[in-house]
Amino acid sequence: MPDDSILIALTLIAIIVSAVIDRRKTLMGLRRGGKMLLNLLPQFLMLLVIVSVLLTFVPREAIVSGLGKQSGGLGVIVAAGIGSVALVPGPIVYPLAGMLVENGMSWTVISVFITTLMMVGILTFPVEKAYLGLRLAALRNILFFFGALIIGVLVGSVL
Amino acid sequence: MIKLPHLAFGYLITLVFAVVLLGLHIGGFPVGYRLLEEFTAFSSRLLIFIPCLFVLIGLLDVWLPQQWIQKHVGEESGGRGVFFVVLLAMFQGGPLYGAFPVAHLLRKKGCSMRNVFMYLGAFSTLKIPMMFFEVSFLGLRFTLIRAMLALPVFIIIADLMSVYARRNGLQMKNPGESP
Numbered sequence: 001m002p003d004d005s006i007l008i009a010l011t012l013i014a015i016i017v018s019a020v021i022d023r024r025k026t027l028m029g030l031r032r033g034g035k036m037l038l039n040l041l042p043q044f045l046m047l048l049v050i051v052s053v054l055l056t057f058v059p060r061e062a063i064v065s066g067l068g069k070q071s072g073g074l075g076v077i078v079a080a081g082i083g084s085v086a087l088v089p090g091p092i093v094y095p096l097a098g099m100l101v102e103n104g105m106s107w108t109v110i111s112v113f114i115t116t117l118m119m120v121g122i123l124t125f126p127v128e129k130a131y132l133g134l135r136l137a138a139l140r141n142i143l144f145f146f147g148a149l150i151i152g153v154l155v156g157s158v159l
Numbered sequence: 160m161i162k163l164p165h166l167a168f169g170y171l172i173t174l175v176f177a178v179v180l181l182g183l184h185i186g187g188f189p190v191g192y193r194l195l196e197e198f199t200a201f202s203s204r205l206l207i208f209i210p211c212l213f214v215l216i217g218l219l220d221v222w223l224p225q226q227w228i229q230k231h232v233g234e235e236s237g238g239r240g241v242f243f244v245v246l247l248a249m250f251q252g253g254p255l256y257g258a259f260p261v262a263h264l265l266r267k268k269g270c271s272m273r274n275v276f277m278y279l280g281a282f283s284t285l286k287i288p289m290m291f292f293e294v295s296f297l298g299l300r301f302t303l304i305r306a307m308l309a310l311p312v313f314i315i316i317a318d319l320m321s322v323y324a325r326r327n328g329l330q331m332k333n334p335g336e337s338p
Binding site for chain 1 (some may be wrong): 173193197200208217218222253254262276284293297300301304313316331332
């Protein structure tokens with residue numbers, strides 16, 4: 001993926017530049033980063049397991065057909081539900097959304113799906129909770145969910 | 160008596176997952192291979208993203224001067240603070256869960272709670288790399304309207320969240336402190 005090579009290049013450049021300026025500080029930074037990663041490892045593992053189980057039993061085709069079947073109010077609710085749970089990276093979701101629009105899906109359903117997908121993360125909640133705490137993480141998801149709904153519906157009605 | 164080592168829930172789930180996979184393999188159920196396939200597909204993506212992310216955050220942690228953060232995106236930063244965090248978020252990429260460690264680092268260095276949530280809002284809706292994809296597949300009109308509507312919505316949400324956090328004395332957690 002080109003996305004990954006940019007990230008790897010950026011990381012390597014950051015390490016080199018940092019090391020040229022101050023080697024000790026760089027080592028300290030790498031150690032801190034490693035420690036943070038180790039602390040979060042259980043949450044990331046949990047995310048991995050949950051996602052692979054879900055993707056095995058709820059195949060991607062079912063997500064697309066679930067989005068395509070309903071329209072109107074029910075379609076918006078289904079889109080918001082799938083968008084909140086699903087974990088689809090941008091490079092995959094936009095071609096898919098473009099295809100759905102070409103096949104006549106309503107802009108409202110598409111925009112609600114995309115905004116909830118971007119703003120709400122039910123599956124990634126364990127990771128979020130570790131940083132924000134239970135209450136702030138829950139509140140963020142709830143408020144962002146309604147925010148995403150509002151944005152999505154407004155975009156749909158403008159277009 | 161044998162003392163059981165403390166095992167985080169995430170490790171426990173992974174262990175159960177591995178045992179189930181092994182059981183399915185021995186039992187000859189093909190669904191085990193689907194599970195393993197999905198697991199390796201997703202983990203191969205995380206295997207690059209997560210280490211890079213934490214290397215960058217570690218370096219940011221040692222280089223980002225606390226005074227600068229406090230002054231420019233801290234409690235007294237006002238509109239300029241919003242501008243800075245939104246700009247920072249726009250030039251990033253990747254999934255939202257990658258933003259939480261950065262948000263935490265910003266808070267630790269003295270960024271205001273309101274600006275932390277502003278950052279998360281901008282990160283989820285205004286990332287430039289993501290919007291490139293959006294423009295090419297859904298059009299410029301859709302992207303611009305969506306982005307323009309998103310900005311006021313997450314500014315309001317950030318205000319609500321910071322007020323709620325202050326009233327209830329809520330702070331962000333430090334995942335580095337608890338095992």
